[in-house]
Amino acid sequence: MAAGPSLPLPFEGLGHILTSLRNVILKHIVEIIPKATSPIELTVEENEKIKQWLTGEVIGEGIKQLLGLLTNSSYTINGYDDEVWGHVYEIIIHADAKQALELELKLAEAFPGVPIAVKWTGEMNVSEDELADYLVEIMMKSGLRPKALRGFDAVKFVREGRGG
Amino acid sequence: MAYVDTSIVIAYYFREDPNHGRAAKVIDMLKKENREMIISTLALIELYSTLSRKSKEYALPPAISAIDDEKLKAHTIVNHIIKDIG
Numbered sequence: 244m245a246a247g248p249s250l251p252l253p254f255e256g257l258g259h260i261l262t263s264l265r266n267v268i269l270k271h272i273v274e275i276i277p278k279a280t281s282p283i284e285l286t287v288e289e290n291e292k293i294k295q296w297l298t299g300e301v302i303g304e305g306i307k308q309l310l311g312l313l314t315n316s317s318y319t320i321n322g323y324d325d326e327v328w329g330h331v332y333e334i335i336i337h338a339d340a341k342q343a344l345e346l347e348l349k350l351a352e353a354f355p356g357v358p359i360a361v362k363w364t365g366e367m368n369v370s371e372d373e374l375a376d377y378l379v380e381i382m383m384k385s386g387l388r389p390k391a392l393r394g395f396d397a398v399k400f401v402r403e404g405r406g407g
Numbered sequence: 408m409a410y411v412d413t414s415i416v417i418a419y420y421f422r423e424d425p426n427h428g429r430a431a432k433v434i435d436m437l438k439k440e441n442r443e444m445i446i447s448t449l450a451l452i453e454l455y456s457t458l459s460r461k462s463k464e465y466a467l468p469p470a471i472s473a474i475d476d477e478k479l480k481a482h483t484i485v486n487h488i489i490k491d492i493g
Contacts, residue, residue: 327466333473347470360469371479378471378483379490387468388491389484390423395464397417397424400457 264301264308299330302357306332309353313346314338327390328358339365344377351385358387408443411492413453416446420488421465438493446489455485 303320310318318336325331334350336343343363350359369377382388411434418430437444446454459481466472471480 325469328469331469333469351470358469360473362473371482374474375479375483375486378474379487381470382468382483382487383490385468385470387470388487389421389465389467389471391421391465392423392463395421395424395461396426397421397430397457398414398426400461400464401412401414401417401453404453404457404460 264305302354303332305354306334306350306359309350310334310346313349314342316342325358327392328387331358331360334359334361335364336361337364339363339368340374341368344369344374344381347381348377348384351381355384355386357385359385408445409437411437411444411446411450413450413457416450416454416488416492417457420491434492444492451485454488455481458484 299322303322306320310320314336316336316338318334318338321333321335323331323333334346336346338346340363342365343361347359347361350361414426415430415433418424418426419434421427424430434444459477462477462480467480467484471483474480474483
């Protein structure tokens, strides 16, 4: 059988990350199987919780792996649950703004749809316009865009502003 | 050439807006017909002002909300809207 065309990886080292993510999943499966001595019936909620937990573990591991490849600066990864965005990964990096934003772009590209925020402790070495351009690019890459909350109505808001 | 009003631009951008479907229909049709869309300077100011005034009515992605500068946040969204609308 002829091998299919190989897809180019978006950046060097992604293959290694994907292998290690597969290992994380396998580790969980290996841990779960011996415990399942009798058939287990999971409720929809339990199933969803396991899915979320597994997804969170894999993404968290993936972010760590990618940061290890992309930067020598020290960083911490924290997580918090947001009612709009779900689980958010917050990275605080000891680097300047430009390095942090470049990193955030790579993360957005590698993990589209995953809410990630990168904060930096170093020098603010980008102008306001550059920062806005970076943030726009991050939104384009991640696919995450502002979400209107309940009661949002553009026509009403514009009318209010016009004094109508 | 078509002049696009602020409310259509905002309704098109926010998928949760009650008029998003109608706005998308108009904008998508203009795009399909390759019609040039015009936003006036006044509409841009109104866009910026509406988004700043109503910033509590929408949630920003964590990458943006991490920035501690309200003016910059509005600036970023306006830039994103322009890029998004094409």
